[in-house]
Amino acid sequence: MVTRTELANAIRFLSMDAVEKAKSGHPGAPMGMADIAEVLWRDHLKHNPSNPRWPNRDRFVLSNGHGSMLLYSLLHLSGYDLTIEDLKAFRQWHSRTPGHPEYGYAPGVETTTGPLGQGITNAVGMALAEKILAAEFNRDGYTVVDHRTWVFLGDGCLMEGISHEACSLAGTWGLNKLVAFYDDNGISIDGDVEGWFTDDTPARFEAYGWQVIRNVNGHDPVEIATAIETAKKSTDRPTLICCKTVIGHGAPNKQGGHDVHGAPLGALEIEAARGHLKWLHEPFVISDEIYAAWDCRPRGLNEESAWTTLFGAYAQAYPELAAEFTRRMQGELPPRWAEHVAAKIAQVNEKAETIATRKASQNAIAAFAEILPELVGGSADLTPSNLTNWPTAKPVSRETGGNYIHYGVREFGMAAIMNGLALHGGLKPFGATFLMFSEYARNALRMAALMKINPVFVFTHDSIGLGEDGPTHQPIEQIATLRMIPNMAVWRPCDTVESLVAWAEALSAKDHPSCLIFSRQNLPFVTRDAAQLEGIRRGGYVLRDVTTPQAVLIATGSEVELALKAQEALAAEGVAVRVVSMPATTVFDRQDKAYQAEVLPLGVPRLAIEAGVTDFWRKYVGLEGDVVGIDHFGESAPAPVLFREFGFTVENVVARTRALLA
Numbered sequence: 093m094v095t096r097t098e099l100a101n102a103i104r105f106l107s108m109d110a111v112e113k114a115k116s117g118h119p120g121a122p123m124g125m126a127d128i129a130e131v132l133w134r135d136h137l138k139h140n141p142s143n144p145r146w147p148n149r150d151r152f153v154l155s156n157g158h159g160s161m162l163l164y165s166l167l168h169l170s171g172y173d174l175t176i177e178d179l180k181a182f183r184q185w186h187s188r189t190p191g192h193p194e195y196g197y198a199p200g201v202e203t204t205t206g207p208l209g210q211g212i213t214n215a216v217g218m219a220l221a222e223k224i225l226a227a228e229f230n231r232d233g234y235t236v237v238d239h240r241t242w243v244f245l246g247d248g249c250l251m252e253g254i255s256h257e258a259c260s261l262a263g264t265w266g267l268n269k270l271v272a273f274y275d276d277n278g279i280s281i282d283g284d285v286e287g288w289f290t291d292d293t294p295a296r297f298e299a300y301g302w303q304v305i306r307n308v309n310g311h312d313p314v315e316i317a318t319a320i321e322t323a324k325k326s327t328d329r330p331t332l333i334c335c336k337t338v339i340g341h342g343a344p345n346k347q348g349g350h351d352v353h354g355a356p357l358g359a360l361e362i363e364a365a366r367g368h369l370k371w372l373h374e375p376f377v378i379s380d381e382i383y384a385a386w387d388c389r390p391r392g393l394n395e396e397s398a399w400t401t402l403f404g405a406y407a408q409a410y411p412e413l414a415a416e417f418t419r420r421m422q423g424e425l426p427p428r429w430a431e432h433v434a435a436k437i438a439q440v441n442e443k444a445e446t447i448a449t450r451k452a453s454q455n456a457i458a459a460f461a462e463i464l465p466e467l468v469g470g471s472a473d474l475t476p477s478n479l480t481n482w483p484t485a486k487p488v489s490r491e492t493g494g495n496y497i498h499y500g501v502r503e504f505g506m507a508a509i510m511n512g513l514a515l516h517g518g519l520k521p522f523g524a525t526f527l528m529f530s531e532y533a534r535n536a537l538r539m540a541a542l543m544k545i546n547p548v549f550v551f552t553h554d555s556i557g558l559g560e561d562g563p564t565h566q567p568i569e570q571i572a573t574l575r576m577i578p579n580m581a582v583w584r585p586c587d588t589v590e591s592l593v594a595w596a597e598a599l600s601a602k603d604h605p606s607c608l609i610f611s612r613q614n615l616p617f618v619t620r621d622a623a624q625l626e627g628i629r630r631g632g633y634v635l636r637d638v639t640t641p642q643a644v645l646i647a648t649g650s651e652v653e654l655a656l657k658a659q660e661a662l663a664a665e666g667v668a669v670r671v672v673s674m675p676a677t678t679v680f681d682r683q684d685k686a687y688q689a690e691v692l693p694l695g696v697p698r699l700a701i702e703a704g705v706t707d708f709w710r711k712y713v714g715l716e717g718d719v720v721g722i723d724h725f726g727e728s729a730p731a732p733v734l735f736r737e738f739g740f741t742v743e744n745v746v747a748r749t750r751a752l753l754a
Contacts, residue, residue, distance in 0.1 A: 217512020
């Protein structure tokens with residue numbers, strides 16, 4: 093009979109061999125956590141390798157993603173569609189086993205990890221999604237949403253500030269189905285962490301309201317199993333299992349030191365490890381006996397079959413709930429979505445309100461919440477300013493599910509939790525803060541774009557227009573840098589209609605996240621015809637035209653009003669200009685060249701107007717064009733004063749346009 097140690101050693105040697113073949117990687121964590129992984133994956137993790145997308149599966153997150161060969165080894169050994177050839181291609185061009193786990197490459201990878209601290213934060217979002225969906229869909233005798241979220245994390249994850257944000261919330265929310273294993277090996281890249289990480293981690297998590305299981309021998313399967321059983325009994329708290337491990341366990345000359353953390357062991361040390369652990373196989377060779385003992389497919393099939401039977405009975409008893417659950421877990425919009433959007437656009441167009449676009453955003457949220465029960469919103473302690481609540485919003489609490497999340501002042505944590513909510517499925521998350529504080533959340537936004545998932549990031553107070561709060565709160569370069577994130581849709585609408593369309597497009601997106609950027613101050617409604625309404629969806633369109641334009645004014649957000657007034661002033665002087673509203677440059681850039689040339693005709697001088705850095709707009713106006721913008725920080729003063737002093741006036745736009753034509 094194969095022993096547990098031999099099964100864990102299969103992880104160790106696949107990890108050693110793959111890192112050695114790639115000539116780069118991190119063998120230390122996979123070797124140190126192999127015993128924990130073997131107990132969890134073979135005895136406790138509810139999953140079906142033959143169907144990695146089974147809705148009621150447990151979620152597993154490797155937050156210390158540099159140890160990716162641990163996850164790849166587990167997926168391969170337990171029966172997922174990840175071959176030994178895939179492991180041999182570790183870290184190579186277009187392989188399914190990149191250097192850090194990437195969502196969408198290998199089946200069973202639940203999220204992209206690598207930036208430390210974000211994996212545990214994604215996991216908090218996943219566990220929260222389970223709680224919300226269970227409260228909404230479960231009925232007496234039909235517990236159709238019932239699964240756990242398991243996390244491996246290391247010292248680096250706990251040093252990152254985002255882990256404090258997320259784990260504090262997990263305790264507040266009482267996410268008892270969240271279990272994290274702390275790989276307490278005392279080593280990071282620089283060496284022994286005692287020189288820079290002396291936190292009392294167990295006490296910290298107890299203060300958050302977690303159940304903490306201390307001093308577990310991470311190489312003793314009995315202690316590990318006992319700790320897991322204790323964690324599973326928790327009814328009101330998440331659990332942290334603190335596992336003492338030896339990094340690089342099994343490498344006789346290097347284990348326990350930082351040299352084994354992030355570099356291949358070398359052929360001589362791997363050979364020594366083979367002798368030390370009595371591993372008789374060649375590189376990448378696993379015996380049939382070990383494969384058979386690792387195969388989780390039969391158990392997974394039984395677990396999924398039992399759930400399928402339960403769900404079938406649930407569908408008989410609650411057909412509407414079952415249909416709704418299925419739709420949402422498949423990521424499909426409601427059948428009448430397009431009609432609903434069209435009706436709301438018509439209503440807003442008819443109402444013709446002059447309001448702040450943050451208020452227009454709130455109206456859009458309320459309009460779409462009518463048809464999207466999966467909508468889950470929130471704010472980083474700025475709900476009254478962001479205007480992100482709506483009449484039927486119900487706050488998430490320790491005791492209940494809900495659909496509105498008060499994140500507190502935790503912008504980074506909010507964004508990464510939203511990613512976890514989206515990755516789990518069944519919910520459409522959005523979260524808000526001031527545009528200036530997108531800086532705190534930046535890496536989570538990038539990760540959403542990298543993973544091709546679709547959370548909606550709402551940013552209000554979009555420019556110097558917020559006024560007296562001053563330059564610390566006035567975004568200057570933020571919109572431009574958000575637009576630079578690949579696969580991110582960035583919308584800055586100018587009125588109620590553009591705001592509604594931006595929301596509709598963001599909620600319809602399947603393969604990218606969106607940033608919606610709104611004003612604090614009121615912006616006037618702009619009349620449009622049907623073709624212009626369609627043009628909004630294309631990211632840029634001709635808002636006001638003339639027969640033969642001598643110049644083109646391009647503007648977004650609050651500056652569209654300025655462009656329209658400048659057009660009128662120039663017309664009085666006999667200068668004919670076209671006004672282009674470009675609420676989403678990222679969307680406009682995806683349009684075909686013919687459409688782009690139709691909106692921005694070649695050979696016609698262009699002037700862009702936006703209350704932000706000017707360099708971004710050079711690709712639209714060219715060397716011969718001009719940009720009215722801001723290349724310095726703001727000041728504390730009322731918004732009208734700032735716009736006047738910084739050149740956002742009709743007179744300046746007219747003068748700059750005349751200069752283009754001189």
